Amino acid sequence: NAGVTQTPKFQVLKTGQSMTLQCAQDMNHNSMYWYRQDPGMGLRLIYYSASEGTTDKGEVPNGYNVSRLNKREFSLRLESAAPSQTSVYFCASSEGGDTDTQYFGPGTRLTVL
Amino acid sequence: LAKTTQPISMDSYEGQEVNITCSHNNIATNDYITWYQQFPSQGPRFIIQGYKTKVTNEVASLFIPADRKSSTLSLPRVSLSDTAVYYCLVGDRNNAGNMLTFGGGTRLMVKP
Numbered sequence: 001n002a003g004v005t006q007t008p009k010f011q012v013l014k015t016g017q018s019m020t021l022q023c024a025q026d027m028n029h030n031s032m033y034w035y036r037q038d039p040g041m042g043l044r045l046i047y048y049s050a051s052e053g054t055t056d057k058g059e060v061p062n063g064y065n066v067s068r069l070n071k072r073e074f075s076l077r078l079e080s081a082a083p084s085q086t087s088v089y090f091c092a093s094s095e096g097g098d099t100d101t102q103y104f105g106p107g108t109r110l111t112v113l
Numbered sequence: 114l115a116k117t118t119q120p121i122s123m124d125s126y127e128g129q130e131v132n133i134t135c136s137h138n139n140i141a142t143n144d145y146i147t148w149y150q151q152f153p154s155q156g157p158r159f160i161i162q163g164y165k166t167k168v169t170n171e172v173a174s175l176f177i178p179a180d181r182k183s184s185t186l187s188l189p190r191v192s193l194s195d196t197a198v199y200y201c202l203v204g205d206r207n208n209a210g211n212m213l214t215f216g217g218g219t220r221l222m223v224k225p
Contacts, residue, residue, distance in 0.1 A: 004156075035215070042200060104157050
């Protein structure tokens, strides 16, 4: 039981390049989330998926797209990376419902040059 | 969105009890209060959650007064390994995804 896994762990991109961050969970959770965390700051929600087949914008969705591929997987795509997107990206999942505890992955550290 | 306010940082010594208070004046009726812990280079980890009064688990206690406009996380007898950032969150029940908002957190430093 791995919980929430993320790939890659580290990535360096040049401005304008694209990439996809992968996230998978093996807890049969309904809801999945993507956050970014800038140095010394709290987490900000980018997108979330309340259930398979649905996605919604969070606090900072500009410059990102997501795909809920199936119940297990939720990917985050940067179509044209910018230096402002340099951050640590965390994926999380939860069962959904009134007591919605989120379980987080280890993070992807992304640098855009 | 129910916003939260926490102290930016706190210092303590090993063996002491630490209380971190969070203000959430605009908490909604159906909102729960959740605390997470984050170590450097790791994702946040759930500590405790409550709705009202007191909740206790093997790690911490959570005290919530009757008006629910604040909450206090209590860590008994902290050790050096409790040095981390602690986030207080209130669930946003206006969004179907139970979206939670992380503020800046409280940076706890435990000294020997």
